[in-house]
Amino acid sequence: QPKSRCQISFMSRSYLALRTNASKSRWLRGFLCFNGNDGKSFQHQTGPTTLERYGLRCWYHNPKQPQQRPTTQHLLLLQLRTMSTEEPPTKKAKVVPTGWESHTLNASEAIMKADEGRFFSDLSEESVSVIQGIGPMASRVLEALKVKTVGDLAKYKYFLIARALKTMAETETKGGRPEGSVMNVDRAVDKDFEPKSLQEIVDAPVSALEGLTEAADELFKDLGVKTIGDLGEFKYCRWAEAMVKLGEFEQKKTVAERKAEKELRRLS
Numbered sequence: 292q293p294k295s296r297c298q299i300s301f302m303s304r305s306y307l308a309l310r311t312n313a314s315k316s317r318w319l320r321g322f323l324c325f326n327g328n329d330g331k332s333f334q335h336q337t338g339p340t341t342l343e344r345y346g347l348r349c350w351y352h353n354p355k356q357p358q359q360r361p362t363t364q365h366l367l368l369l370q371l372r373t374m375s376t377e378e379p380p381t382k383k384a385k386v387v388p389t390g391w392e393s394h395t396l397n398a399s400e401a402i403m404k405a406d407e408g409r410f411f412s413d414l415s416e417e418s419v420s421v422i423q424g425i426g427p428m429a430s431r432v433l434e435a436l437k438v439k440t441v442g443d444l445a446k447y448k449y450f451l452i453a454r455a456l457k458t459m460a461e462t463e464t465k466g467g468r469p470e471g472s473v474m475n476v477d478r479a480v481d482k483d484f485e486p487k488s489l490q491e492i493v494d495a496p497v498s499a500l501e502g503l504t505e506a507a508d509e510l511f512k513d514l515g516v517k518t519i520g521d522l523g524e525f526k527y528c529r530w531a532e533a534m535v536k537l538g539e540f541e542q543k544k545t546v547a548e549r550k551a552e553k554e555l556r557r558l559s
Contacts, residue, residue, distance in 0.1 A: 388545075388546075389545055389546075390545050390546030390547070390549075398530075398534075400423065401422060401423055401530045401534075402414070402421060402422065402423055402534075403420070403421050403422070403423050406421045410538065410541055410543060411534045411535070411537045411538035411541055412535075412538030412539070412541055412543070413538075414441050414534050414538070415440065415441050415442040415445070415534070415535050415538060416440055416441070416442060417440060417441055418430070418439065418440060418441075419433055419438065419439065419440065419441060419443075419444050419527070419531070421441065422441065422444075422527055422530055422531065424526075424527065425527060428513065429513070429514060429527075432510050432511075432513050432514055433514075435510055436507070436510060441531045441534060441535065442531075442535055444527060444528055444531035444532075445528070445531035445532040445534065445535040445536075446532075446535070447528055448502075449497065449500050449502070449503060449522060450522055450523070450525060450528040450532075452479050452500060453493075453497070453500070453519045453520070453522035453523035453525075454522075454523040454524075454528075454529075455523075456476065456479070456489060456492055456493055456519060456520075456523060457493050457519070457520050457523030457524065458523070459489055460489035460490050460492070460493045460520075463488060463489045463490055465488070465490075476489075476492070478501060479500065479501055480492055480495075480499055480500060480501055481498075481499055481500070481501055483499075484499045492519060493518065493519050493520040493523070494518055494519075494520060495518060495519055496508050496517065496518060496519070497511050497516065497517075497518065497519055497521075497522050499519060500519060514527075
């Protein structure tokens with residue numbers, strides 16, 4: 292980085308102000324104060340402007356006795372590594388045509404900004420943190436539930452069961468079970484809930500699902516999920532499932548690749 296000298300003006304016996312010819316000759320606001328008479332350290336006394344912010348490095352110079360401990364009477368030199376507060380504009384990366392420029396679909400409210408332009412299918416193996424809204428705490432909770440990737444979340448066994456129960460509960464008629472019916476979900480719920488109606492099961496805590504304990508109730512509460520019905524509508528699972536499913540129907544070859552493939556078929 293370019294370097295420049297600073298001009299020094301003594302304002303009183305123990306204060307000095309700095310003016311640098313770097314960065315449009317601006318004044319560095321505030322004063323520097325000697326800490327003791329030997330001038331070995333300084334303290335910045337004002338505002339957010341700090342020595343570190345401007346990359347200032349201090350040293351002392353005594354032409355006659357360069358090794359002697361300097362005093363306030365010695366000539367103080369400062370060097371400024373120019374660090375502009377305004378970052379230079381970055382060059383725009385050249386965009387390679389993909390063939391999908393005319394498309395308008397997006398999932399900007401479900402996927403993190405950095406991953407919005409990727410294939411759905413490529414997100415399947417990524418961490419659940421690529422889903423917008425899943426922060427570090429939610430990631431830890433899901434990991435405790437053995438869910439690490441978007442694909443894991445999409446195929447989470449208990450979400451799929453809960454969603455199926457929730458969906459079928461919407462079709463249930465109170466007292467409408469016909470005599471001799473064999474319909475059941477015994478392998479999906481604990482024994483106490485086997486004879487219950489679908490609506491009662493949906494309103495039960497997630498630990499009513501076969502294989503989940505009361506400890507799971509506490510974990511799911513941190514995600515805002517309290518009942519089996521809540522789990523069946525858990526938006527992050529639904530988003531992950533949609534991404535994985537839509538990924539199966541993506542065209543992953545660019546226009547150029549498809550054109551080359553078509554030419555090869557024509558020539559063969």
